[in-house]
Amino acid sequence: MSDWQPRLIATDMDGTLLRGNDTVSDATVVELERWRSEGVPVVLATGRPPRWMVRIREVLRHGTAVCCNGAVLLDLAGFEVLEEDALEPAVLQQVTAELRRHQPDTWFAVEYGLEFRHEPVYQPRWDVDAPGVAVATLEEMVAAPVAKLLARHETLPRNDFIALVERVVGETATVTNSSTDALAEISARGVTKATGIAKVAAEHGVGPEDVVVFGDMPNDIAAFDWVREGGGRAVAMAHAHPDLLAAATDVTGTNEDDGVAAFLASL
Template sequence: MRLVASDIDGTILGHDGKISDRTIRAFHACREAGVELVFVTGRPPRWLHPLQDQLGHAGTVICSNGAVVWDLEADKVVSARTLALDAVLEARRIIKALRPSALFAAETLTGFHLEPGFIEIESSEILTEFKPAPLADTLTAEDGVVKFLAIVRDGTADEFLAEVAPAVAHLAASTHSAPTVALLELSLPGVNKAVTLAEYAASLGIGAADVVAFGDMPNDIEMLRWAGDGYAMASGHPEAIRAAGQQAPHFDDDGVAQILEAKLAALGVRLP
């Protein structure tokens, strides 16, 4: 175990926005033992504060499902893979034809663009920061779209993905990570967590066999398959569990911490 790569939401971070003390201790013990840490998330860079505030992490974070590599300490982008404006608008047209009720948003390197109705709660902090408007009116060719989002209010994310993914595969790679919302996340074809994690690990001279990865949702599948030790949370999506072949205990039982404690113990490291 030379590198630990962990998803954030549903893997180490709960709905209350907290990382458990046990999980924090396990990550600190990994760092003290010389094990590299990298977090691999669907979140955009603007939502990484739990890593800084609770873990004191100041290193690299792979964001937006692999589309962005972010330096937390310097607070700047290291690299990014972006969707062109014409691909975004064409994907929007195709999805809208399939599901007329769909609404859309786009994460860029400089902000968040969302259509009216994309977020239902009018008091949402996002709506006070970003003004809803049609994407065709607010996005420009200079905007680097790192994640294109599509949401419907009926059905499941799995059903929505099955309908949409084949139709837009030539334009974007599709996945999802929201457990209770039919929200799809689209990025540049060929981009996923595994691709960017493999590149990051290689930059450290670390191969897949020495990587332990944790995740819980379909956007983690490629990463869990790539890592030498990929663990899906027992509380995770069935497809992620099947892909990983190994399970960490349930999120509520500090599953990531339990696996890391066992691996550290095998290396002769005792946690306080």
């Protein structure tokens, strides 16, 4: 595959494209713009909600971003939500009730549009006082469709909690995780970064064999499986989670070492 060239570039943000200080290096911006100028779309595929895309939009101003682990397609130029695969109230009510029955100290939050709601006892780690962030009751949060349900536990070990959530949710919805905390991210059934990237790729007439995807955490596994099984390239960062490394076709440097730019420059 030494002469292989991607027709679409998809990259995770945190821990992958972004450095630890939440910035993109000049070298990475130049490399991405070089590919874009040659007609290769650059797609940001992230667990982040649209409201966390404002700063990156100032750097990478064009294209479609896959947000909320595939649930939301966001046009960066117009900052407009193009499509949303939402969790419906019936599923939200069932999942939250079952999780709380199994583990009463599970606390919830939801993402939808540019808004974030969380229970009073839920402890957000970011954007505590940001616009669009507000406290709500669980009953209020599960009464309308949402892009993503967040379930957090403050004392259980991360792996134990994620395993519990996966068992309880089963086939009802899709569970991913991209945090070192006991935080589960729950999307509608079948919705992953892979489904989001596939939609954008199809709009450009591109199949998985012509896609390179970069990532570092387990919420990237579905996208890695999609491109690897289709003949494309799944590139893990050097510091990536072991489960993601096992799904990769290639490994590049860390986000601090501009691993995404280095790999693209090598093609």
